[in-house]
Amino acid sequence: MPRRNEDSADFDAVIKRHVWRLVGMGACLGAIVVVVIFSGYHLGGFSYFCGSCHSMENNYFAWKTSRHKQFACIECHMPRDNLAYAVAYKIYAGIRDLAGETMRTYPFTIKLTGHARAIANSNCLRCHFSTVEKTPMARGNPECMKCHRFLVHGRPVEQGGNRLE
Amino acid sequence: MNKRPFVVIAVAVILILAAAAAVRSFFWKPSDRSEVRVIPEGEYDPAVWGRHYPLEYGSFQKNQEMTASPTDFGGSMKFQHSLRQPEILTNFKGMAFSKDYTEDRGHPHALTDLKESGRITLQSPGACMTCKSAHIIDIYRSSGEAYARKPLGELFAKMKYSITCANCHDPATMSLRVSNPAFIEAMRKKGIDVAKAPREEMRSYVCGQCHAEYYFEPETSRVVLPWDKGLHPEQVYAFYGGKPGGFEGDWVHPDSQTAMLKAQHPDFEIFSAGTHARAGISCADCHMPYMRERGRKYSSHWVTSPMKHIDASCRRCHPEEAKWILSRVKATQKNVWELQHTAGTTVAKAHEAVARAASLNGTNRAELDRAKEYLRKAQWYWDFVAAENSMGFHNPALCLNILGQSIDLAHKAREAAGKAAGIAP
Numbered sequence: 001m002p003r004r005n006e007d008s009a010d011f012d013a014v015i016k017r018h019v020w021r022l023v024g025m026g027a028c029l030g031a032i033v034v035v036v037i038f039s040g041y042h043l044g045g046f047s048y049f050c051g052s053c054h055s056m057e058n059n060y061f062a063w064k065t066s067r068h069k070q071f072a073c074i075e076c077h078m079p080r081d082n083l084a085y086a087v088a089y090k091i092y093a094g095i096r097d098l099a100g101e102t103m104r105t106y107p108f109t110i111k112l113t114g115h116a117r118a119i120a121n122s123n124c125l126r127c128h129f130s131t132v133e134k135t136p137m138a139r140g141n142p143e144c145m146k147c148h149r150f151l152v153h154g155r156p157v158e159q160g161g162n163r164l165e
Numbered sequence: 166m167n168k169r170p171f172v173v174i175a176v177a178v179i180l181i182l183a184a185a186a187a188v189r190s191f192f193w194k195p196s197d198r199s200e201v202r203v204i205p206e207g208e209y210d211p212a213v214w215g216r217h218y219p220l221e222y223g224s225f226q227k228n229q230e231m232t233a234s235p236t237d238f239g240g241s242m243k244f245q246h247s248l249r250q251p252e253i254l255t256n257f258k259g260m261a262f263s264k265d266y267t268e269d270r271g272h273p274h275a276l277t278d279l280k281e282s283g284r285i286t287l288q289s290p291g292a293c294m295t296c297k298s299a300h301i302i303d304i305y306r307s308s309g310e311a312y313a314r315k316p317l318g319e320l321f322a323k324m325k326y327s328i329t330c331a332n333c334h335d336p337a338t339m340s341l342r343v344s345n346p347a348f349i350e351a352m353r354k355k356g357i358d359v360a361k362a363p364r365e366e367m368r369s370y371v372c373g374q375c376h377a378e379y380y381f382e383p384e385t386s387r388v389v390l391p392w393d394k395g396l397h398p399e400q401v402y403a404f405y406g407g408k409p410g411g412f413e414g415d416w417v418h419p420d421s422q423t424a425m426l427k428a429q430h431p432d433f434e435i436f437s438a439g440t441h442a443r444a445g446i447s448c449a450d451c452h453m454p455y456m457r458e459r460g461r462k463y464s465s466h467w468v469t470s471p472m473k474h475i476d477a478s479c480r481r482c483h484p485e486e487a488k489w490i491l492s493r494v495k496a497t498q499k500n501v502w503e504l505q506h507t508a509g510t511t512v513a514k515a516h517e518a519v520a521r522a523a524s525l526n527g528t529n530r531a532e533l534d535r536a537k538e539y540l541r542k543a544q545w546y547w548d549f550v551a552a553e554n555s556m557g558f559h560n561p562a563l564c565l566n567i568l569g570q571s572i573d574l575a576h577k578a579r580e581a582a583g584k585a586a587g588i589a590p
Binding site for chain 1: 191194454457
């Protein structure tokens with residue numbers, strides 16, 4: 001049903017009368033949305049949030065006893081130098097993880113994708129580059145985890161068997 | 166048109182999805198525990214066990230599948246090995262493996278494969294069923310070692326199931342156990358009590374109990390694993406040299422008149438000195454990796470080539486791409502296969518050379534005996550790889566080494582045979 005002209009005139013009048021009130025409401029709503037998004041982004045960066053997923057349990061507990069336990073998950077697993085990339089990656093990885101967790105399609109062996117591997121590697125170098133920069137390892141694209149793959153998340157054998165009770 | 170219902174529906178769908186995701190992710194998580202259900206001892210039907218352990222059973226059922234190997238070797242489809250390696254017909258002449266030597270098809274088919282095998286008859290010794298059925302447990306319990314001498318046909322009547330859960334699991338606790346009496350005995354001689362072995366070791370012992378070299382002791386016909394001197398093929402060969410229990414060889418080759426040994430799937434022996442075993446990896450780590458289904462963790466009971474699930478098996482330790490890993494395994498197997506084929510054909514030629522020398526008049530008997538000794542060892546080393554199930558991957562260095570020795574020994578046998586016959590080498 002097309003709106004009648006009188007309705008439209010009434011609508012315009014109402015808008016004009018309450019314009020500042022509406023602007024205020026919009027600003028409030030916008031502020032709430034911004035707060036929710038930012039606090040979501042922030043809370044999503046806590047390691048206990050990452051560890052609250054079933055698929056992450058092994059990796060979470062291994063990290064907690066590792067030599068990198070003072071660093072949060074995101075310090076290795078999120079891009080640190082480019083905010084736009086970080087936001088895009090977080091949205092992509094978040095949706096992917098949430099879908100996997102909801103559908104329960106995650107495998108026992110969690111593996112890094114190509115992007116995730118490059119991100120983690122760049123974060124190794126973020127701290128450790130000065131240690132390796134004068135070594136032959138630093139030539140080309142050093143891939144730290146080719147050798148230091150068990151450093152944080154432990155060896156597979158440490159991830160135990162099945163629990164029978 | 167009023168769009169409001171669509172907006173409401175869209176918002177409702179998003180909210181429901183978000184709620185489902187939140188509930189499934191954070192509140193209603195899949196359990197990582199399984200409850201032990203006691204299954205009566207003597208229950209060999211895997212379907213009964215499967216009712217309580219559906220994930221394991223589901224993967225166990227995949228063993229029924231008959232598929233080609235992802236590499237060019239192995240697989241679970243029946244084919245005659247002699248089609249690819251005609252040297253088998255010469256090297257095993259005069260014994261059953263020259264008549265019928267097919268690829269095996271996996272645990273649920275073991276009993277059928279035994280019954281269909283052209284190598285046995287109903288009068289064959291009962292010892293042949295030791296590793297083919299879970300019924301070994303009550304057959305051994307009721308008749309002790311005497312079962313090994315009973316005719317196989319008599320034991321077939323008592324067997325319904327192939328290799329099933331009970332071969333490796335205690336039905337009351339689900340913990341791992343070994344059911345082959347020969348393996349228990351062999352480990353006891355090494356000072357290892359398999360009933361007290363740690364779980365990590367049991368994860369190899371349950372496989373090694375059958376995937377190992379053995380011989381039938383003359384007189385009693387019981388299965389014995391020849392490990393008194395060690396697991397290395399050279400040590401096993403030296404042990405056989407001592408004629409244990411009067412055992413001189415599996416058969417005498419009709420052409421070369423040499424007492425030969427037949428190696429039987431020495432997977433455990435080959436693997437246990439390899440780099441993976443030394444790193445503490447068990448058979449189950451690669452062949453029965455942990456998987457998840459509907460979020461629940463279980464050990465895959467689809468005992469097959471790890472190349473079918475590289476992500477779950479190899480990539481837990483090796484970060485490389487699956488494609489790269491498969492190409493490395495294929496490269497290793499190709500290297501081993503080429504030498505294995507060379508060794509096998511050289512051994513076949515040595516049989517002919519020894520036979521020719523023996524047929525002549527005025528042959529130097531001492532020299533001929535030396536040729537036979539070289540030949541016996543050459544074939545043993547070749548067969549130790551050829552009868553093994555990984556085309557060398559379980560321990561590439563050892564396999565290539567003994568294949569090299571096999572080729573050398575086969576040439577030495579030919580030289581000695583020439584010398585014996587008075588032909589200059």
